[in-house]
Amino acid sequence: MRKNGPELEADMSKTPAVARRTALVVGLGISGIACAIALHRAGWLPVVVERAPARRRGGYFIAVMGVGRSAAADLGVGDRLVDHRAESMTYVIDRQGNRSPGLSFADIPINPYLTMRGDVEDAVWKTLQEVAPDTEIHFSTTPTAIEQNGDCVEVTLEGPQGVSRRWFDLVIGADGIRSTVRRLAFPPALGGLQRLGTMICAYALQEDLPTLPSGVGGQIIEPGRSFTVFPFDDRRSTVLFSWYAADPDAERKGKAAEQIRKAFGPEPLGPILEAALGQLETSEAALFDIAEQVRLSTWYQGRVVLVGDSAWCPSLYSGMGASSGLAGANVLGKRLEEHGDDIAAALADWEATMRPRIAEFQKSAGTGIGVFTPASDKAIRIRKRAMSLLTNPIVRWVFSHVGKFLPVMQQRERPIF
Structure with missing residues (x-):
């Protein structure tokens, strides 16, 4: 993996080559890593930024349902995912x-x-290392501004080497329930956290x-x-x-x-x-x-899209957080590949596919609270x-x-x- 250093930070001010579509993935958790795999499979060039100084380890109990296991299989995770x-x-x-x-x-x-959450993250991480070992990953880095301009998104990034700007064809917020991408690119009128x-x-x-x-x-x-x-x-x-x-x-x-x-x-x-x-x-x-939970009327704005907890966090009580994050990343990659240059159609198709099932997962959290x-x-x-x-x-x-x-x-x- 290419990780941030002085040379790489300097490169972040350059506009990426137009021959291959580029996407910024914000967040290096399960959903973010899965998005990077799915983008690579679809022919995109993913760049990942993570606010933490290193990957998180360990974690807590999670269940990976059939929805998540089938997505993991599609993404090439294979037998790295263990019961x-x-x-x-x-x-x-x-x-x-x-x-x-x-x-x-x-x-x-x-x-x-x-x-455990850490086991699932390790599984997708090892898969990314195998299929896309040259993926750019920048730790201790977070977006501070996101501006859309037609067919590109300009992102201001703040990291160890200071502030830089970069342009992408797509920005994916996979940065959790208190998403920075959601705060920067999604107006409050579209929804937010629901306790x-x-x-x-x-x-x-x-x-x-x-x-x-x-x-x-x-x-x-x-x-x-x-x-x-x-x-x-x-x-x-x-x-x-x-x-x-x-x-x-x-x-x-x-x-x-x-x-x-x-x-x-x-x-x-x-x-x-x-x-x-x-x-x-x-x-x-x-x-x-x-x-x-996160409740939004839409999961994308122009060329900025949210995936996983940043978009729909179903909560621990649903038992579907990791599974829905894997599925969301997998389907997003498929739709981007299927629709080619029509990114707007890809995002609309992706949300139409995911939203009915996510609504059921979120609804189930109420039952989950009653059980727990x-x-x-x-x-x-x-x-x-x-x-x-x-x-x-x-x-x-x-x-x-x-x-x-x-x-x-x-x-x-x-x-x-």
Whole structure:
């Protein structure tokens, strides 16, 4: 990979050669790397900028559904994408570790790959290194202005060597839920962040929790707050705290562990939660944020387009973030190749293909919140009855064989072309 240095930074002021269409990809996460692969496959020259000084490592639990796996296969990721599901039971537990049978993502009848965000990013990264080893990548670099002028986009970039300008045929914002590209190129009237009413904190454990050794999952479910342990077959578990917040902005400004202690008090936390919070205080890669979706009336403006969380963030509760990001990148590359010089038609076709499925994924987040974090005692009782039914051996067998044909499952399984 060509990475930023003095020579390369100097080149950034030059207009790219017109013989090959160029695209700036902002963001080096799953969606951004997948976009670079898809652009290269379509005959474009991708240039990637990333605000962080280096690639992020580790991460939290994610599920890759059929939508994402088929896109990954199209992109050439192949067997780099691996299922790390644990084969043991997941339990509903209380703060002292008393437990009863429960369900987890492993019980979803379409058999998603259960892994970590960092594993998926590594898979697409290694694929990009293989298929396009000369891709320009600029770390510690971010756009500060985006101006469209007919058939090109002028982008002002700020990086280690100062400020520079460059022209592109297309700009792709794959820079996450608080996208800089969205802020610079999409007026507020087109939409933006929509809150779901909860806070989330997700991270990987360094040590096993009391009563929950590696490979064993668990959930503490209380009115308006929950704690979930996601197990893997070959590494420590990851965890997710989720709770309803009266003032999300104030909580986001505080320290994660302190806010969780307040949200899960005043009762004693118990050994499991205490151990989990102890590890959070030393975690270097925790996600602590307001649970939000991105709702926009359009995902592109002229020759600037958003992909993944920057465009539609379905939220962790949907389980479709990584999958939809992979699919969005894959389909975008296909449409750009199919429509040739007609970029406007390519973007319109791409959005028309993606939007119906994304709408379903976003809608599913409401159900996901109810499953992860029931808001009341009544909601918990309803959830408990449903879990009791689904853990019945006969019902479980039927669900595992028939459930995959349910529309909500097919939306996650069927490829997006």
